[in-house]
Amino acid sequence: MSAASTAEAPFVAKTKVGRFTDFVDERVGGSGILREFGRKVFPDHWSFMFGEVALYSFVILLMSGTFLTFFFDPSMAETHYQGSYTPLYNVEMSVAYNSSLNISFDVRGGLFMRQVHHWAALLFVASLGVHMLRVFFTGAFRKPREMNWVVGGVLLILAMAAGFTGYSLPDDLLSGNGLRIIDGVIKSIPVVGTYISFFLFGGEFPGTAIIGRLYVLHILLVPALILLMIVIHLFMVVVHKHTQYPGPGRNDGNVVGYPLGPVYAAKAGGFFFIVFGVIALMAAAFTINPIWNYGPYDPSPVSAGTQPDWYIGFVDGALRLMPGVVNDFHFEYVIFGQTLTLNVLLPALVPAGIIFTVLFTYPWIERWITKDNREHHVLDRPRNAPTRTAIGVAGFTWYCVMWAAAGSDLIATHFMVSLNDVTYWLRALFFVGPIIAFVVTKRVALALQRKDREISLHGRETGRIVRLPHGEFIEVHAPLDEYKQYKLVGFESPAPIPAQPNEHGVVTRKEKRRAALSKWFFEDRVAPATPAEVEAAHSHGHHEAIEGTEQKSLSH
Amino acid sequence: MGNHSDGSPNHSGTVATAGQNDVEKFQDPGLPPHRLRLADTDPKAAKRAERQVAILFGVSIVGTLIFLGAYFAIDLGVDSTIATIRNQNLLLGLGTAFAMLGIGTGIVHWAKALMPDHEVSEERHAIRTEEDRQAAVRIVDDIVEETGIKRRPLIRNTLLGAVALAPLPAIAVFGDLGPRPDDKLAHTMWAPKDGKLKRLTRDPDGTPIKASDVTIGSAFHVIPEGLNELHEGKLNEKAKAVVLLMRLNPDSLKITPGREDWSYNGIVAYSKICTHVGCPVALYEQQTHHLLCPCHQSTFDLTQECKVIFGPASRPLPQLPIAVDAEGYLVATSDFKEPVGPSYWERDEHERRINS
Numbered sequence: 001m002s003a004a005s006t007a008e009a010p011f012v013a014k015t016k017v018g019r020f021t022d023f024v025d026e027r028v029g030g031s032g033i034l035r036e037f038g039r040k041v042f043p044d045h046w047s048f049m050f051g052e053v054a055l056y057s058f059v060i061l062l063m064s065g066t067f068l069t070f071f072f073d074p075s076m077a078e079t080h081y082q083g084s085y086t087p088l089y090n091v092e093m094s095v096a097y098n099s100s101l102n103i104s105f106d107v108r109g110g111l112f113m114r115q116v117h118h119w120a121a122l123l124f125v126a127s128l129g130v131h132m133l134r135v136f137f138t139g140a141f142r143k144p145r146e147m148n149w150v151v152g153g154v155l156l157i158l159a160m161a162a163g164f165t166g167y168s169l170p171d172d173l174l175s176g177n178g179l180r181i182i183d184g185v186i187k188s189i190p191v192v193g194t195y196i197s198f199f200l201f202g203g204e205f206p207g208t209a210i211i212g213r214l215y216v217l218h219i220l221l222v223p224a225l226i227l228l229m230i231v232i233h234l235f236m237v238v239v240h241k242h243t244q245y246p247g248p249g250r251n252d253g254n255v256v257g258y259p260l261g262p263v264y265a266a267k268a269g270g271f272f273f274i275v276f277g278v279i280a281l282m283a284a285a286f287t288i289n290p291i292w293n294y295g296p297y298d299p300s301p302v303s304a305g306t307q308p309d310w311y312i313g314f315v316d317g318a319l320r321l322m323p324g325v326v327n328d329f330h331f332e333y334v335i336f337g338q339t340l341t342l343n344v345l346l347p348a349l350v351p352a353g354i355i356f357t358v359l360f361t362y363p364w365i366e367r368w369i370t371k372d373n374r375e376h377h378v379l380d381r382p383r384n385a386p387t388r389t390a391i392g393v394a395g396f397t398w399y400c401v402m403w404a405a406a407g408s409d410l411i412a413t414h415f416m417v418s419l420n421d422v423t424y425w426l427r428a429l430f431f432v433g434p435i436i437a438f439v440v441t442k443r444v445a446l447a448l449q450r451k452d453r454e455i456s457l458h459g460r461e462t463g464r465i466v467r468l469p470h471g472e473f474i475e476v477h478a479p480l481d482e483y484k485q486y487k488l489v490g491f492e493s494p495a496p497i498p499a500q501p502n503e504h505g506v507v508t509r510k511e512k513r514r515a516a517l518s519k520w521f522f523e524d525r526v527a528p529a530t531p532a533e534v535e536a537a538h539s540h541g542h543h544e545a546i547e548g549t550e551q552k553s554l555s556h
Numbered sequence: 557m558g559n560h561s562d563g564s565p566n567h568s569g570t571v572a573t574a575g576q577n578d579v580e581k582f583q584d585p586g587l588p589p590h591r592l593r594l595a596d597t598d599p600k601a602a603k604r605a606e607r608q609v610a611i612l613f614g615v616s617i618v619g620t621l622i623f624l625g626a627y628f629a630i631d632l633g634v635d636s637t638i639a640t641i642r643n644q645n646l647l648l649g650l651g652t653a654f655a656m657l658g659i660g661t662g663i664v665h666w667a668k669a670l671m672p673d674h675e676v677s678e679e680r681h682a683i684r685t686e687e688d689r690q691a692a693v694r695i696v697d698d699i700v701e702e703t704g705i706k707r708r709p710l711i712r713n714t715l716l717g718a719v720a721l722a723p724l725p726a727i728a729v730f731g732d733l734g735p736r737p738d739d740k741l742a743h744t745m746w747a748p749k750d751g752k753l754k755r756l757t758r759d760p761d762g763t764p765i766k767a768s769d770v771t772i773g774s775a776f777h778v779i780p781e782g783l784n785e786l787h788e789g790k791l792n793e794k795a796k797a798v799v800l801l802m803r804l805n806p807d808s809l810k811i812t813p814g815r816e817d818w819s820y821n822g823i824v825a826y827s828k829i830c831t832h833v834g835c836p837v838a839l840y841e842q843q844t845h846h847l848l849c850p851c852h853q854s855t856f857d858l859t860q861e862c863k864v865i866f867g868p869a870s871r872p873l874p875q876l877p878i879a880v881d882a883e884g885y886l887v888a889t890s891d892f893k894e895p896v897g898p899s900y901w902e903r904d905e906h907e908r909r910i911n912s
Contacts, residue, residue, distance in 0.1 A: 041678040078787075084636060105641055108632055112648045144683060177835055180795075181851060184833025184898035194741070194900045199733040204740055204792040205834070241680055249587030249677065256587065256677045266667035273660030277653045284649020299795035300759050300777060300828065302836045304850045320852045324832065324870035332870035332899055339903040343870045344833055377680060409853060419853060420866055482585040489582045530580040 042264045043244035043257035047138075050131035052268060056275040057124035058226065061162075064117040065219065071107050073099040074169065074215035076208040085292055093171075093296035096211045100170035100291055115283035121166060122288070123279060125159045125311040132156060136362075136392050138379035140243045142372070146363035148236040153359050155229045158222055160311050165218035167309050170289075171211055176297030178308055179210065181316070188344035206297065243379050246490055248483040252377045305410055310403075314355075317405030318347035321427050351402060358395065369517045371497050383452070384491045386445035387521045390438045397437035401429045442524065449526035456480065456488040456529040457537040479538075489528040496522040587675065595669050605669035612662030619654025626651060742906035744796040745780040746876060747891035755781040756801060756825065756878065756886040764885045765801065770823050775840045776801040778825065780888070796896055798828040798836065799876050801886070804845060808859050815861070818877040823886065825876040826862050829897040830854055832869040847873070871899065 013019045025031045075095035081088050083098070085105045103110035132152055135141055141149035164182075168175045183205045186197045202209030241255050250256050258264040282288075294303070308316050324331055324343040331343035358365075366388065367373065382389040404411070405426045412419035459477035467473050480488070499507045499515035529537075595602040626647030630640060705712050746754055755764040759777040762784040770776065778799040786793060806822035818824075826847070828836050835851035845858040846865070854867030862873035874896050877889045894907045 041676055044675075084632070085638075106632060108627060108644075109648055111641060111645045112652075115645070115649075116652075177851065180835060181833045187898050187900040188833075190901055192901075194737040194902060197900075198735060198737045199730065202734045204789070205795055206791050207734075209734070239683060241678075248585045251584065253680055254677045255680055256675055258673070259676060263667045263671040263673065266663050266671060270660045270663030270667065273656045274664070275660075277655075277657030277660055280649050280652035280656055284646050284653060297791070298760075299791060300779070300798040300836055300838075302838050302850050304839060306835075306851055316852075319833065319868055322868045324854065324868045325864050330870045334904045337905060337908075338901050339899050340901075341870070341899040343868050344898065347868070409850070423853065423867075483588045486582055486585055490584065528581075531582055532580065 037238075038261050039259040040238075041241075041255050041257045041259055042268075043242050043250075043255060044264070044267075045245055047134045048242070049271065050127050050134055052271055053127035053275055054124055054131055055230065056272045057120045057127060057279070058230065059272070060120040060276055060279055061117060061124060062223065064113050064120060065223075067113045068103060068110075068117060069219055071099060071103045071110060072096070072169070072215075074212045076171065076206075076211050088292065088295065091296065094211070096169065096171040097291070097296045100172070104292060112283055115286075115288055116279055117166075118288045119282045119286075120279050121163050122310060123275075125156075125163055128152075128156050128159050129311075132359075133392070133396065137382040137389055138243070138245075139376065139385055139388065140379055141363045142376040143363075143367065144375050145236070145240055145243075146367075148233060148240070149363055150360055151229055151233045151236070153356065155226065155233065157356070158226045158229060162218060162222045162226060163309055163311055165214045165222060167289075167312075168214050169211060169218060170291045171297050172291040173294040173297055173301065173303070174289075174291075174306060176206065176299075177302050177306060178312075180205065180299070181319070185319075185344055185348045188341035188348070190338070190340060190345075206299070241377070243377055246378050246381065246487065248486045248490070250378055252375060255377065305413070307407065307410070313406035314399050314402040315348060315352055317402040317408070317426075318351045319344070320408055321402065321405045321423065321430055322347035323427075351398075355395065355399065369514060369521050370494065371514075371518075372494070381491065383445040383448040384493070386442045386449070386524065389445050390442035393441040394434035394438040398430070398434045401426055401433045405430075446524055446526055452488045453526055453529050456485055457534055489530075491528055493525050493527045494522055495525070587677065590674055593669065593673065602670060605665065609662050609666045609670070612658050612665060614658070616655045616658025616662065619651050619656070619658055621651075622654060623648055623651030737902070739906055739909070741796075741897070741900060741903075742895045742910060744891055744896060745783060745793045746797060746799075746888040748888075753879075753881065753887040753889060755881070756799065756888065757781050757783075759798065760784070766884045767820060767823060767880045767886055768884060770801065770803045770886075772803050772805060772822065773842050774803060775842075777828070777838075795834075796829065799825045800828045800837065800840065800847065801825045801878075802840060802858060804858060808845070810860050812861060815875065815877075817879070817889075818875055820878055820880055820886070823878065824858065825878050825886075825888070826856075826858075826873040827876065827892060827896040828873075830869060831864075831871040831873060832867070832898065834898040837873065 013022050021034070025034075073095050077095045078092060079095050079098050080090050081093055081098055081101060082090070083102050083106050085101055088101065100114075103114055105111070135149065135152065164178075168179050183197055183201065186200065187193045189196060197205065200210065200213070201207040202213070242257070244250050244256055258267075295301075307313070322331070322343055331346070332339065332341045334340070380388075382392075405423070408422045408426060409419055411417070412422045459479040462476045462478045464476040465473055466476055479485075496519040497515065498518075499511045501507050502511065593601075595605050626644055630644040630647070632641065632644070700706065748754060756776075756778045757764050757780065759779045762779065762781070764781065765776060765778070778801045779794060780797050780799075783790065783794060783797065801823065803821070803823045806819075809819065809822060809824065811819070828838070830837050830849040830851070832849065832852055832854050835849050837847045837849045837854070837856065839848040839850055840846075841848065847856040847858060847862065848854070849867070849869070852868050854869035855865050856862040856869070856873050857865045861875060864870060864872060874892045874894050876892055878886055879889045881887045891910075893910060895903050895910075
């Protein structure tokens with residue numbers, strides 16, 4: 001790997017790879033890039049892999065998707081199935097469904113490619129979601145990374161769009177009912193809904209245009225946008241350099257980790273093959289979306305227990321939770337002679353709208369409340385930002401309640417409970433779940449902080465029980481080494497910032513609101529132990545004199 | 557937890573120690589000392605790791621061979637069964653999985669066990685320098701100045717106007733993505749054609765249904781006569797016209813005034829398209845006379861003219877007025893008296909027009 005040293009000229013490279021690199025460099029001049037990146041340092045942590053999983057799933061989606069386009073025909077013209085799956089022989093269906101069946105049964109390896117594609121898509125959205133949770137709970141979205149957080153949010157929306165457009169393409173019964181639901185939701189939009197529905201479907205539902213149109217979006221527009229966003233995302237990762245977890249030797253001014261070449265590149269590159277291998281294993285062993293069981297789309301039948309792909313679940317669940325009629329109040333009513341369908345409009349748009357609005361604006365909200373305009377490159381341990389962690393878990397709980405509601409019928413049949421009761425409970429949880437989650441999470445985070453504080457003050461429990469001369473039993477605590485100690489105490493615990501006057505000497509109402517939020521954000525806090533406190537804790541605890549020698553090593 | 561044998565109150569530290577300065581903080585001890593791996597000190601261990609990596613790469617080669625074997629040896633001929641396809645899928649998948657996991661785990665093991673694992677520290681640099689910033693601001697100022705856009709508001713304003721209007725053709729073009737809705741959603745195939753009433757026929761084969769075939773407690777999935785003969789827009793019509801036909805004890809039906817002649821001997825027909833977002837309301841609970849939509853669990857009570865009793869739907873299922881023709885077959889006496897399916901902005905307007 002003499003590549004990095006090609007920057008210095010004139011010289012003769014020692015290895016073949018080096019000479020080749022030199023050849024390319026003399027013609028296109030990439031040595032500056034190599035010098036910058038060849039040994040660039042990346043911090044290492046298992047939780048940094050979720051973003052990589054997303055990236056690699058996307059690469060696998062591009063590869064398997066390209067294969068599928070060679071055989072898929074998005075036409076909705078009528079045809080009669082003549083392929084080798086006998087249960088559907090001679091059944092009338094669209095050309096799109098016909099070609100999806102052919103890919104599954106008559107193209108060698110086609111079923112495998114379909115399964116790889118679908119599993120990779122599910123994993124893509126899942127890993128994006130988990131990656132964003134990691135970024136949120138560790139505070140990685142703080143300055144200077146707010147814009148990259150927004151790009152990530154856009155990627156999440158695009159991923160869901162890619163998923164839904166792809167899910168609808170085979171034109172099977174299940175995906176057709178999914179489109180039917182989308183059509184119903186679009187029609188509920190005031191004033192323009194009917195028009196949008198007619199434009200999208202090229203006339204009445206289902207029409208003969210929708211599959212072809214979704215196909216263009218699915219294979220051209222959406223992936224191109226995803227690719228563009230990924231490029232922007234990674235570009236910004238390079239500009240900012242990666243964040244790192246707190247620990248000894250790590251601060252906002254440095255980045256500690258492995259150099260890109262060779263060890264980090266090997267680990268990350270090897271990880272691509274591992275992701276691919278795991279997806280291949282799932283595609284080999286677990287059937288996903290067996291379209292041949294569902295049959296071609298027909299507006300009349302529907303199977304019980306219909307489920308969307310998991311990432312659309314929270315919207316579907318919200319649709320299920322919303323009551324259409326409460327006592328005698330109908331959520332659909334006539335206003336100025338026109339129909340307003342709030343029982344569809346509210347659940348379809350409001351929860352998703354709230355989730356994404358909060359997601360996109362959260363970095364600025366927190367920055368406003370905390371007045372923290374510094375750059376952050378060291379992550380927070382979630383427990384050390386209890387209010388943020390509680391907000392995140394509350395939002396996540398809200399999402400999960402809606403997501404669970406999308407399976408309300410399956411919950412009812414599996415656990416032999418009344419479907420109506422499941423819905424009533426989930427409706428209640430929709431409102432109180434996030435509140436409970438917030439309170440519990442905040443208390444857990446504070447308790448963990450207190451535990452850290454106790455350990456940093458009194459050392460770790462050794463499990464050794466000692467009987468003192470006067471008969472008392474105590475457990476001996478051993479002090480931590482300075483590196484572990486620093487991990488527990490090396491964090492900031494900001495105090496609430498009271499309202500401050502502006503340049504005219506006036507405390508504005510907005511500033512007062514900010515101060516109130518700041519108090520709410522920071523009033524419950526556990527300060528890290530200071531050296532003086534540790535000193536004091538050791539001198540008052542006379543029983544610890546047993547561990548006298550170890551104690552001395554700590555009071556440096 | 558703390559063991560305070562003297563019973564003194566535990567200082568939980570929940571109270572802020574305001575203004576922590578650097579003296580009160582622990583100093584960063586720096587990176588912990590590097591710990592050597594077994595492979596760094598023991599050449600035997602390094603050799604072993606090398607062999608393990610090679611074996612993993614070997615597994616990958618075996619995986620590729622499994623894939624190729626499964627691809628060429630298993631033929632998807634005319635007489636291939638589902639079992640053949642499933643086996644081939646399994647072997648292709650396992651082959652790929654071995655091929656990929658072999659390479660992946662091999663490289664990662666190589667990196668972790670044999671490549672240098674010294675963590676290094678690199679300085680972060682400011683995203684921009686103050687010098688760059690000032691130069692950039694100057695450049696932007698100069699560019700704006702050279703265009704003269706501030707001094708020539710006429711140019712600026714006409715440009716803004718032109719740019720604002722330019723997307724209009726695009727919107728106009730998109731307006732032709734589909735036809736205007738007009739009142740297409742207000743009508744279905746059930747409307748009598750040339751004075752001839754449409755028979756209720758079975759879905760999907762299209763055979764007509766005699767009133768005497770419909771016993772109490774039975775349910776039929778119904779399409780209008782002539783649907784199967786359509787070629788253009790068959791699914792569009794079906795998506796509006798599908799109906800559920802059921803017979804109940806006539807005494808259990810609560811009939812509102814004006815609908816007395818919409819049913820026949822306890823036989824009632826309701827639109828199968830849910831008034832929520834349009835899924836087929838395909839589940840009929842015979843005992844309770846409830847219709848349930850499997851998509852979002854809207855529940856309709858058949859005895860109360862399909863009033864919503866649970867779930868997200870807000871409007872009853874539209875009823876199809878039916879009667880019996882001279883040959884004893886069930887027919888629709890008219891189209892639905894309201895638009896079927898999910899609600900839309902112009903729905904009430906359409907309903908009023910139908911009934912006027």
